[in-house]
Amino acid sequence: MPAVSRKDYYTILQVSPEADPGELKKAYRRLAVLWHPDRNPGSQMAEERFKAVAEAYAVLSDPLKRKRYDEVGHETFAGEFQEKDIFRGFELSDLFKEFGLPDSGDTLERLLDLDPAEERDAGRAQDFFGGFGQGKGERRSGLRKKAADMRTRLFVSLKEAVYGARRLTAFNTPAGAVKATVDIPPGTEDGAIIPLKGKVPGGKNEEGGDLILTVKILPDKNFSRQGSDILTKLSLSARDLKEGANPVLGTLDGKTIRISVPPGTLPGARLKVAGRGVPRGASRGSLIVRVTLKDPPSA
Secondary structure: OOOOOOOOHHHHHOOOOOOOHHHHHHHHHHHHHHOOOOOOOOOHHHHHHHHHHHHHHHHHOOHHHHHHHHHHOHHHHHHHOOHHHHOOOOOOOHHHHOOOOOOOHHHHHHHOOOOOOOOOOHHHHHHHHHOOOOOOOOOHHHOOEEOOOEEEEEEEOHHHHHHOEEEEEEEEEOOEEEEEEEEEOOOOOOOOEEEEEEEEOOOOOEEOEEEEEEEEEOOOOOOEEEOOEEEEEEEEOHHHHHHOEOOEEEOOOOOEEEOOEOOOOOOOOEEEEEEEEEEEOOEEEEEEEEEEEOOOOOO
16 A cells, blocks of 8 residues: 555644644544554554554644644645754653554654654564554464455445545455444545544454555435535526515525525526535535526427
8 A cells, every 4th residue: 555645734633723722633543543553453554544644633733833834834844844853842651642652763763754863664664553452472473364454445435535434344355244334524535535443354263454444435416515515506587686685596405495596697607605514624515606697488
């Protein structure tokens, strides 16, 4: 699995740029638990995402670093700061206190190469990511062999991706069909990864492998998504466009709202309904309604 690409820290933590410290910490804790190596043993993808979440929180939780980040944007910031700068002043042991684990900050420093003068200790890095939860003196070599991970796609509706859902789904594995409950977080994007630990059956004396799901969002005939906004269309008569109207509009979640169309609205105009879009932390995007001219009745 390739490394996680460097992208916007707010996107990584799934919060809005206006998120307060409490929202940042809550998002960090949730994602760090999700991608924690102890929950995803042997998964390079989880390791990379865990580090990406830590990096994002290390920057956004520091007022000065966050201010600079907001001023220059992600690409410029990434060019100005190396990992050792990003994590300077950040209490690494906090990464472990969240899980009630012993302080392993020195090992994380090695793993992140925060000290470029010191050669990376590959053996200790393996102990760090492979050894959480083991008793003192216990070795990874003493664990049972783990079955190979399996990757497959999970097809979801736009409604499920936007508002979140819990699905009982069956997957075909080399050992036969397996049922699994999948939690789809609100605001899930196309291509998002959802790991299901131990769901691939193993052989004799073998731990179950992980089922790695790649989300594929199915198209919706009435709605589409653009970033944190939901897009739809509304056909009105020439009279309604000229004089104004207050039509009722169905929404993606199956409800209805009444919107205001100002007099003189032209076909192609976009009307914005705030707070009806994709969840982003404590905030939501908007519902964008594109107005079209209804076909006149045939003679």
